[in-house]
Amino acid sequence: MTTAIKTFPVAISARHIHLSEEDLQALFGPNATLTKDFDLSQPGQFAAKERVSIEGPKGIIHNVRVLGPVRAATQVEVSRTDAMKLGIYPPLRQSGDIDNSAGIKLLYGERELVIPQGVIIAQAHIHMTEEDAQALAVHNNEVVAVEVVSERPVTFRGVVVRVSNDFSLEMHIDTDEANAGFIEQQAQGKLVKASL
């Protein structure tokens, strides 16, 4: 393990939604497809031009970006700050793990759709390839600590490693984690130890 590859870029995920084909049609109409706005750093993923509103018992948030491509199940990723504003209690989960997560109402124009589950707060994670994992001496699903240097330095101690050769090396945190650590896009994270 060399020092050089112990750092990696940190990307900040704003609140967003992944839609199933069925929910996409329900909100945007029959035969609707997602329109790519720009590519995201993870291969094949893109930010769509489509936006929806999400409404909970206490509040509504507009202009939530839809990410593509469509997925098997609709998933909404919000920050804890968002959750408090909405009045919902989403669990901290890895992407895709939505059983018994929070529900929400999705709105687009006159159309609305209540999903009984699918809202999570995404656990901070590091996407990496098998080669990256070997170089960093970590394995898939390992929980590690990552420190970020900034004017308000924070170490995140519950960061999960996600290994796939479809990934490119990058850590993802949400806006609460970014704001707590005064972290801007393309900051560098440093793996400090396996931890909890």
Add this chain to the structure above:
Amino acid sequence: MTTAIKTFPVAISARHIHLSEEDLQALFGPNATLTKDFDLSQPGQFAAKERVSIEGPKGIIHNVRVLGPVRAATQVEVSRTDAMKLGIYPPLRQSGDIDNSAGIKLLYGERELVIPQGVIIAQAHIHMTEEDAQALAVHNNEVVAVEVVSERPVTFRGVVVRVSNDFSLEMHIDTDEANAGFIEQQAQGKLVKASL
């Protein structure tokens, strides 16, 4: 240094404002005084019933709590999330250090008051007495690291020690730091090392 006293309660400071006597009168009228709502944990400090709105170039936040007693200078403490909503760029500072900090407009009913400086993001800090400082083996203004155990564990590495026998032992963080670490009122912090 024993293990027992290495932990301390963590309190979450929501956005709030301290008013000077002059600014209190300007907003609430001649001879206005603050009405105590409840005592805060630091001796002599209280949450007042008075609330103001704060407005920046990009947005407004209502119902910002005034804390008492009045101070020599007006000071507004917001989170980075708040600052982004308001469209202002307050520096990270210790309480009282407001030279060249951000300005803001304060509003109460029909009255408004623009302050040219006074808005800060408060640096996380630990209030303690001389005796606490000795027990924790730290000194006034030392920057230390504090870890908090939670479902989303975070270590804050830029925490400043503030020693006065007028204080009671307690760490103060803002809402961004609390939400990043899933920290609830009366969580416990643990001093882990001197750091930056």
